[in-house]
Amino acid sequence: MYKVLLVEDETVIRQGLRELIVQAAPQFQVTGEASSGAEALDFLRCEVPDVLITDIRMREMDGLTLVSKARDMYPELLMMIISGYGEFEYARRAMQYGVLNYLLKPIERHELALCIQKIQLLLDRRYGISTLPITELSGKEEHAGGDTRKIIRDVKEHIKQHPDGDLRLQTIAGLVNLNPTYLSQLFKNETGTNYSEYIVQARMERAKWLLINTGLKIYDVARLSGHQSPKHFMLVFKQQVGSTAGEYRDRFSIS
Known part of the structure; x- marks a missing residue:
């Protein structure tokens, strides 16, 4: 059973997220809950979860600050951000801190389940439970570090190899384990071309x-x-x- 620390300042939303996590991944258990970044840090000083899931905008301490401090405490901690804000700068900073996923509210159960499935594979490999390569779930561990050039190279290569396939932004974002809004902005910044225009050209x-x-x-x-x-x-x-x-x-x- 993998332990999850869930951080969200709205009680109703936190309860809903807890239920979604349990439904999507029975092998994960929410063993800690916090309504603020400061409260989450207190928890982290006493216990080490396998996964940290946090909102961004909270009182006292925002989620990005929490992620930064948690990364200093536990360099290998797997983290996911769930937020109602899709601004590129938030997502960019989250990726710099090594956040695995940046999901936007309202959360779709299928999307959350896919993200947790990838996290489980990472944890299974870490603890020697599985020997499957990370790419079995189309996620690339090195992407978590924000290697933007490699991400865009992977996307362009996939488009080149599968021009007749499903190249919707949401689908491709899932392949590289990124939020679609973030990937769209990242693609434009790196190539100077909108993603949709690039697909038409390719x-x-x-x-x-x-x-x-x-x-x-x-x-x-x-x-x-x-x-x-x-x-x-x-x-x-x-x-x-x-x-x-x-x-x-x-x-x-x-x-």
Whole structure:
């Protein structure tokens, strides 16, 4: 049984979170609760939980300060932030402190369960219970340290390898174990391009390659480059490239 310290200044919300945690992960037990950062630190001086879950905005001491102090006390402590605030700066600072997840309220049970599942895998490996690689759950332990360039490289490589897959921001954020709002801002800061625009560009480049290097039908090119509707694909292709897909193939095909 893994021990959780839950920190939230609103009693009703804290009780709800406790129930969500128990329902989502029976192997986790909330052994400590605190209504402020100062109260949480008092708990940490006496007991060492396996996981710290905290809100950000609280009286006396905010959650980020708590996370910073907890990290100094216990460098290996796994931490998660649950907050009603999605500002990029909050998420960025949380990642600097090695927070594994930054979830926004209202919390979806499935999202919380996925995050706790990844935390359990980390703990199982730490205590020699499991030998599965961390990537079995598509989470990368090194991401917790805020290696932003590697995160973006991983995202771009995934897009390149799966242009016809589910590339919704929420899905990709789950793969790299980040909050979607944070990943979107991070992607824009690192690449200078909006995530959605990058997806459109990547899929169009894939379509061009297929047109030049294969004899596939246009509707197959559309499908394999992530465009569900051949009609929409042809419209978008003409708008972006300045010619139809057939004209582009005739002009540049190597066959």
